Amino acid sequence: xxxxxxxxxxxxxxxxxxxxxxxxxxxxxxxxxxxxxxxxxxxxxxxxxxxxxxxxxxxxxxxxxxxxxxxxxxxxxxxxxxxxxxxxxxxxxxxxxxxxxxxxxxxxxxxxxxxxxxxxxxxxxxxxxxxxxxxxxxxxxxxxxxxxxxxxxxxxxxxxxxxxxxxxxxxxxxxxxxxxxxxxxxxxxxxxxxxxxxxxxxxxxxxxxxxxxxxxxxxxxxxxxxxxxxxxxxxxxxxxxxxxxxxxxxxxxxxxxxxxxxxxxxxxxxxxxxxxxxxxxxxxxxxxxxxxxxxxxxxxxxxxxxxxxxxxxxxxxxxxxxxxxxxxxxxxxxxxxxxxxxxxxxxxxxxxxxxxxxxxxxxxxxxxxxxxxxxxxxxxxxxxxxxxxxxxxxxxxxxxxxxxxxxxxxxxx
Ligand code: PMP
Ligand code: GLN
Numbered sequence: 001x002x003x004x005x006x007x008x009x010x011x012x013x014x015x016x017x018x019x020x021x022x023x024x025x026x027x028x029x030x031x032x033x034x035x036x037x038x039x040x041x042x043x044x045x046x047x048x049x050x051x052x053x054x055x056x057x058x059x060x061x062x063x064x065x066x067x068x069x070x071x072x073x074x075x076x077x078x079x080x081x082x083x084x085x086x087x088x089x090x091x092x093x094x095x096x097x098x099x100x101x102x103x104x105x106x107x108x109x110x111x112x113x114x115x116x117x118x119x120x121x122x123x124x125x126x127x128x129x130x131x132x133x134x135x136x137x138x139x140x141x142x143x144x145x146x147x148x149x150x151x152x153x154x155x156x157x158x159x160x161x162x163x164x165x166x167x168x169x170x171x172x173x174x175x176x177x178x179x180x181x182x183x184x185x186x187x188x189x190x191x192x193x194x195x196x197x198x199x200x201x202x203x204x205x206x207x208x209x210x211x212x213x214x215x216x217x218x219x220x221x222x223x224x225x226x227x228x229x230x231x232x233x234x235x236x237x238x239x240x241x242x243x244x245x246x247x248x249x250x251x252x253x254x255x256x257x258x259x260x261x262x263x264x265x266x267x268x269x270x271x272x273x274x275x276x277x278x279x280x281x282x283x284x285x286x287x288x289x290x291x292x293x294x295x296x297x298x299x300x301x302x303x304x305x306x307x308x309x310x311x312x313x314x315x316x317x318x319x320x321x322x323x324x325x326x327x328x329x330x331x332x333x334x335x336x337x338x339x340x341x342x343x344x345x346x347x348x349x350x351x352x353x354x355x356x357x358x359x360x361x362x363x364x365x366x367x368x369x370x371x372x373x374x375x376x377x378x379x380x381x382x383x384x385x386x387x388x389x390x391x392x393x394x395x396x397x398x399x400x401x402x403x404x405x406x407x408x409x410x411x412x413x
């Protein structure tokens with residue numbers, strides 16, 4: 001096989017999906033809702049398939065179905081406070097995943113360094129490596145907290161350490177805001193720190209904002225592309241799947257300056273070329289409706305986070321009642337829990353290579369019927385061991401699913 005894929009064959013999602021399919025489990029593992037997308041986007045999809053306009057079932061424009069790129073330009077024009085050109089500053093991709101892939105392939109060259117903030121969505125490391133790049137990691141550090149529940153805001157970057165990671169070879173910083181798996185929503189101050197370093201060192205920023213609408217407790221989601229000097233160096237990635245609770249549709253996008261986006265288009269046209277037309281039409285209609293009711297109570301972007309905040313609190317309470325410690329997320333749809341307390345009933349492995357969270361999750365799936373994700377998969381080899389006492393739960397689930405999980409957790413006490 002080609003050298004560029006050496007060592008990249010292991011994948012946690014493939015592994016966990018297989019394990020989950022072999023056991024009866026309450027699945028709080030891989031991140032996807034088990035509830036339906038809103039009726040208005042489903043109806044738009046069905047209308048597209050059945051429309052008299054038979055073209056809805058055929059190829060459309062390769063870089064994005066015109067109604068979708070037009071509404072993305074309008075919508076993000078408003079969010080980013082600038083005019084966005086639908087044809088050369090927007091690219092529609094097969095999920096946010098393909099947008100990430102296009103960025104790495106198009107912009108990262110052999111030996112380029114890519115700064116990745118830990119914990120990170122696992123594919124950034126592999127995609128950087130596949131492009132020949134060298135990932136450089138910086139972990140968020142949990143600060144000591146007493147007398148209250150720890151939140152994702154208590155995990156912080158060390159400004160001096162971050163500044164030290166920038167070298168002459170740094171090509172890009174990867175930001176995931178809100179973050180998967182921690183749920184951290186970066187403050188304006190934290191983003192300014194990152195932005196200032198990007199400008200100073202002339203570095204690109206890949207801002208993965210797939211959970212942009214899922215922000216809780218009235219927190220503000222600040223888009224790094226709106227900070228001074230950042231539009232021209234930032235690619236903002238989004239996901240129709242996360243936005244409309246339809247992860248199987250795999251409609252994503254990249255938005256950024258035309259001098260960068262043209263290179264992402266080159267990768268797209270030489271790999272995927274084209275995304276499913278009717279799914280794009282449905283997402284376009286969904287965004288059109290949402291733009292009309294932006295900020296109003298009837299908006300899905302208001303009702304979904306409200307629902308999810310309630311589910312977050314419910315899961316956090318079940319986890320804490322089981323004697324584990326929730327790290328309350330400010331955004332996204334995952335919650336990580338400190339499972340140090342379980343170490344007394346699960347003996348340390350005889351295999352020094354086996355991480356505690358891996359072992360715990362395997363036992364949970366095979367013996368307790370509850371699936372979660374070991375948090376060490378979101379860390380580099382050098383830092384995994386330090387963070388092996390956390391596991392990740394997805395709370396974008398029906399209340400009935402959360403009740404079943406609660407029951408299993410109750411038996412842990
Ligand atoms: N980025 C992050 C942070 C994610 O959690 C995911 C998983 N949904 C993706 C990108 C990929 O999104 P999509 O399903 O739209 O490809
Ligand atoms: N983003 C989702 C998660 O983190 C799904 C990951 C995937 O399918 N690769 O669970």
